[in-house]
Amino acid sequence: MIGEIPGIVAGAQFANRRALYDAGVHRALQKGIVGAAPTGAESIVLSGGYVDDEDNGDEIIYTGRGGRDVKTGRQIADQQFLAENKALVTSRLEGLPVRVIRGAEHNSPYSPQVGYRFDGLFWVEDHWRERGKDGFLVCRYKLVSKEARIEYDTNAPQQPRGPAARTHLSLLRIVRDTAVGKRVKALHDYACQICGVRLKTGAGSYAEAAHIRPLGRPHNGPDVTSNVLCLCPNHHVLFDYGVFCVANDLSLIGLPGRLRVSRKHTLDSSHLGYHRAMWGQ
Amino acid sequence: MIGEIPGIVAGAQFANRRALYDAGVHRALQKGIVGAAPTGAESIVLSGGYVDDEDNGDEIIYTGRGGRDVKTGRQIADQQFLAENKALVTSRLEGLPVRVIRGAEHNSPYSPQVGYRFDGLFWVEDHWRERGKDGFLVCRYKLVSKEARIEYDTNAPQQPRGPAARTHLSLLRIVRDTAVGKRVKALHDYACQICGVRLKTGAGSYAEAAHIRPLGRPHNGPDVTSNVLCLCPNHHVLFDYGVFCVANDLSLIGLPGRLRVSRKHTLDSSHLGYHRAMWGQ
Numbered sequence: 196m197i198g199e200i201p202g203i204v205a206g207a208q209f210a211n212r213r214a215l216y217d218a219g220v221h222r223a224l225q226k227g228i229v230g231a232a233p234t235g236a237e238s239i240v241l242s243g244g245y246v247d248d249e250d251n252g253d254e255i256i257y258t259g260r261g262g263r264d265v266k267t268g269r270q271i272a273d274q275q276f277l278a279e280n281k282a283l284v285t286s287r288l289e290g291l292p293v294r295v296i297r298g299a300e301h302n303s304p305y306s307p308q309v310g311y312r313f314d315g316l317f318w319v320e321d322h323w324r325e326r327g328k329d330g331f332l333v334c335r336y337k338l339v340s341k342e343a344r345i346e347y348d349t350n351a352p353q354q355p356r357g358p359a360a361r362t363h364l365s366l367l368r369i370v371r372d373t374a375v376g377k378r379v380k381a382l383h384d385y386a387c388q389i390c391g392v393r394l395k396t397g398a399g400s401y402a403e404a405a406h407i408r409p410l411g412r413p414h415n416g417p418d419v420t421s422n423v424l425c426l427c428p429n430h431h432v433l434f435d436y437g438v439f440c441v442a443n444d445l446s447l448i449g450l451p452g453r454l455r456v457s458r459k460h461t462l463d464s465s466h467l468g469y470h471r472a473m474w475g476q
Numbered sequence: 477m478i479g480e481i482p483g484i485v486a487g488a489q490f491a492n493r494r495a496l497y498d499a500g501v502h503r504a505l506q507k508g509i510v511g512a513a514p515t516g517a518e519s520i521v522l523s524g525g526y527v528d529d530e531d532n533g534d535e536i537i538y539t540g541r542g543g544r545d546v547k548t549g550r551q552i553a554d555q556q557f558l559a560e561n562k563a564l565v566t567s568r569l570e571g572l573p574v575r576v577i578r579g580a581e582h583n584s585p586y587s588p589q590v591g592y593r594f595d596g597l598f599w600v601e602d603h604w605r606e607r608g609k610d611g612f613l614v615c616r617y618k619l620v621s622k623e624a625r626i627e628y629d630t631n632a633p634q635q636p637r638g639p640a641a642r643t644h645l646s647l648l649r650i651v652r653d654t655a656v657g658k659r660v661k662a663l664h665d666y667a668c669q670i671c672g673v674r675l676k677t678g679a680g681s682y683a684e685a686a687h688i689r690p691l692g693r694p695h696n697g698p699d700v701t702s703n704v705l706c707l708c709p710n711h712h713v714l715f716d717y718g719v720f721c722v723a724n725d726l727s728l729i730g731l732p733g734r735l736r737v738s739r740k741h742t743l744d745s746s747h748l749g750y751h752r753a754m755w756g757q
Contacts, residue, residue, distance in 0.1 A: 341626060365652065
């Protein structure tokens with residue numbers, strides 16, 4: 196249930212939490228976050244519960260759950276990155292979208308007049324902890340819409356709002372993933388097939404799926420496990436720039452050594468050959 | 477002269493190559509590519525010169541220059557990633573935008589009726605060599621508009637056009653850079669300040685600039701060299717997830733060792749402290 200719900204577009208209105216629940220948009224009647232640590236967050240509701248939330252439209256600074264007094268709603272203990280709070284970190288780690296719903300009680304110019312509104316998919320771009328307005332540590336997240344995530348400004352004069360908020364940004368790299376890529380990373384337990392490195396973070400391991408014959412035009416490589424390698428970001432860059440290729444016997448060309456393999460993961464030599472041909476090998 | 481020309485918006489029309497030249501949009505009267513290997517490509521003109529070009533609107537498969545017979549226009553030798561052809565690789569390596577101009581003689585539904593049209597900024601997402609229609613190796617580039625670069629599709633059914641062209645893509649990571657970041661990377665000669673690794677590609681070295689106190693809301697870190705580290709992609713991921721922090725004496729917290737420094741690059745300890753506080757250190 197990650198991503199869009201078929202037939203429900205951004206801007207869809209709902210009378211109450213029950214209607215959101217029944218539509219599958221937010222599958223909990225009370226909780227602000229729906230999700231689990233292993234699979235990521237599905238959706239969040241902004242409904243005025245937390246004094247620390249900030250809403251800038253395409254960019255939301257969201258506060259995790261927990262540590263609040265049930266009567267006063269004030270923070271009385273530190274929050275931890277556990278349960279639903281950890282689910283939002285998993286969403287960041289795996290690049291998964293989160294459905295954002297705003298409620299009328301959410302104190303923001305972006306709130307609906309009445310009820311609840313589904314406001315589309317956002318991505319968790321950052322997470323951290325800080326001391327909230329009530330004096331306790333709170334889990335914080337920066338969620339951004341697709342448009343805001345790609346925001347950049349080339350050759351533009353310095354913007355007045357905030358130091359260096361959008362000064363001369365260029366776009367080095369976008370790393371995407373697919374369900375198939377996720378499967379290949381799991382088969383290798385997130386260890387790089389070149390160097391064996393496994394990047395461990397507080398919320399799980401990070402690796403990147405590299406399509407051997409690239410997806411999309413003009414290569415039109417298939418999104419199947421036999422066309423995907425599990426690589427650390429460093430070796431992903433080097434593979435995409437053709438610094439190394441993989442021979443059909445799985446020895447490396449351009450780097451010493453051999454590809455690390457898993458019994459459950461076989462590669463298609465025609466895709467390896469396609470990548471070699473791209474780089475004159 | 478990388479990026480947009482002030483006052484000239486996408487869609488602007490030009491009568492001929494001279495008018496493009498005078499406006500600074502494409503600063504050459506004959507060549508299809510303007511740029512140099514050290515600084516990247518400024519602009520390209522699509523004008524029907526190469527039989528191998530493909531134009532899908534937001535996504536262009538472009539052919540490099542060289543190896544053509546001046547009379548027939550046919551390819552008579554292999555192309556190399558040198559000079560302007562290398563400039564387009566630099567643009568990819570540094571995430572720099574390229575101005576795209578289409579001419580009326582360019583054989584595509586996206587061509588203007590007459591003259592030339594500036595069609596905005598594109599990014600080089602891929603480069604490789606392949607055997608062109610005339611039988612010789614040609615340098616090829618995939619250029620994509622901002623919108624196409626971020627294209628993804630979540631929970632969508634398989635698209636009919638091309639295998640897995642946009643199946644269930646999630647967005648793991650976007651790596652941006654600034655002019656300041658580029659300066660810091662140069663100060664360290666693109667070697668990671670944690671592990672010393674320098675990723676060498678055919679077109680130059682690759683490293684990432686990591687803002688210690690993040691840019692943008694809510695952190696509003698400044699874009700100055702004292703707030704930037706030069707890191708390999710692996711250590712950039714670990715730094716952004718708070719797996720390690722840097723103490724004021726430049727020893728590492730969470731990893732063994734110390735930060736590698738350059739005499740010309742001093743860090744602001746208040747930014748290091750901000751990053752540590754984000755991760756409870």
